[in-house]
Amino acid sequence: MLDKNGIAKRIAKEVKDGYYVNLGIGIPTLVANFVRNDIEVEFQSENGVLGMGPFPFEGEEDADIINAGKQTITTLPGASFFDSATSFGMIRGQHVDLTILGAMEVAENGDIANWKIPGKMVKGMGGAMDLVASAENIIVAMMHTNKAGQSKLLKKCTLPLTGVGCVKKIVSNMAVLEVRDNAFHLLERAPGVSVEEIKKATEGKLIVEGTVPEMVL
């Protein structure tokens, strides 16, 4: 079973040379730590920066330079700043190559819910609805089950949707799955996790073909 860093490490392998990448808040933010340093990648933050760098050293924080999680950041050579409409133009216009975001629930048809729990949590969708509706290449980083052990990979989402039919790939703490033809297709198992365990933790339709390899991290 993977921890959050393990999920981020596996997702980092999907980041290719020359990609512009949008990272969501939470596990996706960790992906930047594991991207190979022999490839060129630029990270986009929806509040208006391309070419995000690491956090600043103490004393070098600039209140005017933050990421979408409102954390202080730095920029790398080649970086640029822009307004919010331009930022979402990049996203909506499919100029960003890869979007990595978290989810509370994903359904077998690719629906995703990650912004609202009625009566409990109403923080808003931020940029998530624009991202999932627009991006061609979306990877969802998530835990396979909730704290009570119930599956978060469902036949149908129970929470209010963020987008419909948009998720194509999931990296969970248990597996890598492709979402197509109204089913989760098991591609890889996390180290030490059996196909049986993944079946048990997946409420939606799961397709297992042949021998499923263990992830290489």
Add this chain to the structure above:
Amino acid sequence: MIKKTVSGVQEALKGVQNGMTFMLGGFGLCGIPENAISELVRLGITDITCISNNAGVDDFGLGLLLQQHQIKKMISSYVGENDEFERQMLSGELEVELTPQGTLAEKCRAAQAGFPAFYTPAGYGTEVADGKETREFNGKMYVLEEAFKADFAFVKAWKGDEAGNLIFKGTARNFNPCMCGAAKITVAEVEELLPAGSLDPNEIHIPGIFVQRIFQGQRYEKRIEQRTVRQKN
């Protein structure tokens, strides 16, 4: 040169009234019009509708207006940093319209650029699209979203000149340029107000035509919401 300078925040906010709709720039606490917000608190006007990506924190930014119960309705994309906001929303005191962030930005820009509405894929098939017209283009579904209508836009820039030209800094740019010219009156507050001719016309982000009033802001706090650093090894 058409001069846009006013003496200060009081003159800049002349004409604001109860029940008006305001746009306020900023992302989190980054690039918010601190002076305009303080003056709205001081004036004590109520029943305001605020269009702003976020709602500040409990004791800063738009949180200050929420504390005084001056806001009737918020139109935002993310409001997770403010407990008082959540309390007022759940108790029904505050009306909230959550809007996808890209749609929020585009509803401002549409107002600025004279488009009554536009189609976006964001929110299709979700509760955001309830009651809205949808349409298929090239096999994909889109939602019709209308431009905002607002009485005042309050924006914050880094540098500005007497002609109302603006330059923003870093990610403090965010929604500010999109809101310029998107309301009946745009009020810009700047960290540095310069004589006309001081700014290189090549470097201007927002031309003064989109700004009606500009003033030198005072005492910027520029609070950092999530101070995050790495250690030197």
